[in-house]
Amino acid sequence: MDIDMDYERPNVETIKCVVVGDNAVGKTRLICARACNTTLTQYQLLATHVPTVWAIDQYRVCQEVLERSRDVVDEVSVSLRLWDTFGDHHKDRRFAYGRSDVVVLCFSIANPNSLNHVKTMWYQEIKHFCPRTPVILVGCQLDLRYADLEAVNRARRPLARPIKRGDILPPERGREVAKELGIPYYETSVFDQFGIKDVFDNAIRAALISRRHLQFWKSHLKKVQKPLLQAPFLPPKAPPPVIKIPECPVPSMNEAGYLLDSPLCADVMFVLQEQDCIFAHKIYLATSSSKFYDLFLMECEESPNLDETQCNKENTNKDVLTSHLETNSDSDEASLKSPDVKFPPESSDSLNTLEPESGETNSAARSLASWGKGFVSVNKEMQVNPVSKRTCPVTVVKMDSSVQAGPFKTVLQFLYTGQLDENEKDLTRLAQIAEILEVFDLRMMVENIMNKEAFMNQEITKAFHVRKANRIKECLCKGTFSDVTFKLDDGSIKAHKPLLICSCEWMSAMFGGSFIESSKSEVVLPNINKTSMQAVLDYLYTKQLSSSQELDTLELIALANRFCLPHLIALAEQHAVQELTKASMSGIAIDGEVLSYLELAQFHNANQLAAWCLHYICTNYNSVCSKFRKEIKAKSSDNQEYFERHRWPPVWYLKEEDHYQRVKKEREKEDVALNKHHSKRKWCFWNSSAVVA
Structure with missing residues (x-):
């Protein structure tokens, strides 16, 4: 055109x-x-x-x-x-x-x-x-x-x-x-x-x-107006910051495998043929295998008077066994009191309690033999941990001669990690031991590898970890197989050192280092309440945040910061923001609560929660300031500077709005006066025209 x-x-x-x-x-x-x-x-x-x-x-x-x-x-x-x-x-x-x-x-x-x-x-x-x-x-x-x-x-x-x-x-x-x-x-x-x-x-x-x-x-x-006034631009409210949850630090296969290879806080020793000994942890085995769960629970019920043993007192598995274990009391007492027991033993004297004397019957061996294939006997001894070099009570389980050290170690590795190396050489013997110990997940994985269907093992591993997480949470609630008790301000909580070592660097340093707590069955944690500690343990065991109504989010954030758990801090921040948002949408005033959250969140490195609080205060600055002017003035200089810079509506807009309304009124007065003037001129014109006529 x-x-x-x-x-x-x-x-x-x-x-x-x-x-x-x-x-x-x-x-x-x-x-x-x-x-x-x-x-x-x-x-x-x-x-x-x-x-x-x-x-x-x-x-x-x-x-x-x-x-x-x-x-x-x-x-x-x-x-x-x-x-x-x-x-x-x-x-x-x-x-x-x-x-x-x-x-x-x-x-x-x-x-x-x-x-x-x-x-x-x-x-x-x-x-x-x-x-x-x-x-x-x-x-x-x-x-x-x-x-x-x-x-x-x-x-x-x-x-x-x-x-x-x-x-x-x-x-x-x-x-x-x-x-x-x-x-x-x-x-x-x-x-x-x-x-x-x-x-x-x-x-x-x-x-x-x-x-x-x-x-x-x-x-x-004629109807064209002079340039009009422009109303000031009100900037949009900044969107609230999104609480970002970092990737969950799930213990890897290498970490769990390392705990088996370097058995800190081990409470189980398996004795195999030719006196090969493997240290392990009850909590890992019991939560991965029903067979080991029944074995260790049975062993706990048979030795309720040992102060060093932490076990569940509930008789939930009485129908599993047909008879109780009977051990030589003199031999047990001697082994518990002897401080000179070393590992590895240079002779078979330390295992005498496991071998039946000539002409005598060993009821314990008979009980385990009739209870499950592959097991011979079980008893409690004092042994020297190969890592910490400290003498501690250990459950000694003697295995049948058909259980060889190499495949059995692979079975334990699976129970710790839920994974199996596809390049494992002795799959046939491994399948036999998995069948004997009733580790059916491992048996299926071996069969998949032999059938060249190893890709199916990923789903087995996922299901394995889901079941394991549920059993771990149950053991935390009941205190089953616990080996440490935390003494808190308002009570005590039983826990498991191996799981804590794998889940928290702070706990790993305390229980795996040279601190005195590593050899103690009771650890005092001052200025910590039971609810917050329970939430931390739930997180360390399951990597999820418990939704208890009694939970104080700020106390949990302080405790998570103390234990150096940034992922838990992020989960607690998300929970706090969700609760505050929910309360605000339901009409509950949260201005005072947000003000109290702000500097505490900044002090305990909850930076995302602090950013959300700053955003809420800035976007509701007029209402917050009208109610809590003294509290606003009491905040740090950095926070007050942030309020002034990011408050909404901004100061420049408020000034422009005042100026716009003032000039608008002045222009309206001018227009009214101008209209009156034009009306008067018209009246004079028509009046003069009438006189002339």
Whole structure:
């Protein structure tokens, strides 16, 4: 469509609008937003700046641009033609200024120099080339006033001058310059699509009013208003920070396998053929295998008077055995009292209690032999731990000669980790031992490998870990097979050292190092309550946060920070935010609670919760401050500075809103007075006409 067609249309006013200003202030982006309806993200707008001039030929070659140029302002049909210009001061722009109807003079609110050039260079140039043309002053890039400047600077090109907080101009600076020059002032943001229509509609009004003075016979221009006031832009509320939960630090196969290879706090010793000895942990075996669970529970019931043994007192498995174990009491007493027992034994004297004397019957061996294949006998002894070199009570289990050390160690490795190496060589013997010990998951995995269907073992491992987690949680609740008791301010809780060592570096250092707690069955933890400690143990055992209603989230965060558990801190932060949000949505006031959370969360490294509290206080600043002014003033200087910088609505908006309402009332008074004046003139005119008649 030809550009001249609009000039030929009746009652269509064609307006030439020239846009000028410094480089990189947003002139071309503003023109494209009006002429082409372009919408870009903030970082796309700021990432790079390529000096460009929007081509006026777009009206001739692009139907969409031509259609968008047409508008109706104050009942006047117009066709707006936008002319872009270079921002270099030394360029010759006289061709662009020729026959212009209005000039839009732009500066960036993030560049004070561009505003200074408005007075010192641009306004003088405009008045030199087109002295009677109206001018509109526009502050661009309004969104930088409330944007995250660090993110903006990262998105800009590497050599670009970084935008500083002190560079951001308040609205009154632009308004003062506009008042000094006697021209209207508007602000725009292409990113927020704010002010674009205000700028160009009022530029059209300024051009039409100027044209009305020169072409007074055009009656359709009588209703054109002078440029209107622009309501201030209220920035949107920043979205609340999302609580990010880091990846759960699940103990890996290597960690659990390392605990088997280096048996800290071991409480089980398996004696195999040729007196090979393997140390292990009841809690790992009992929660992975029902057979071992029954064995160790039976052993606990048979030795309830041993102070060193921590076992469950419930008789939940009485029907498992047909008879109780009977051990030689003299031999047991001697073994428990002897401090000279060493590992590994150089002779078989330490195992005499396991071997039946000639001519005598060993009821224990008979009981285990009739109870399960592969087991010979079980009894309690004092043994030297091969890692800590400390003497401690150990459950000694003698295995049948058919159970060989290599495959049996692989079975134990599976019970610890739930995984099986596909390159295992002796799969047949391993399957036999798994069958004897009733480890059916392992038996299925061996069969899958032999059938070249090892990919199915992943599902078996998942199911294995689910069952293991449930059994571990049950053992925590009942204290079954526990080997340590935590003494707290309001009670005590039984726990299991091996699980704690694998789940928490703090616990690993305490129980696996040279601290005295590593050899104690009772550990005193001051200033800790039972509910919080129970929640920490639940997490260490299951990697989940317990949802107890009595749980104090801040106390849990403090305890998690004390034990160096960042993942638990994140879970507690998420729980606290969910509870606060739920209470707020149900109409419960949470302002005071959020204020109390803030600095405690910062002190205990709950940075995500602290950020959420800061966001809540800032976005509800007026209501919070009206109720808790003293508490706000009592906060740290850093927090108060953050409140002032990020409060919503921002201070500059409140000032602009007051100014807008005041000027609006003044203009309304002027309009009322002007209407009265026009009414009076009309009355005088008709009155004088009547007298003449």
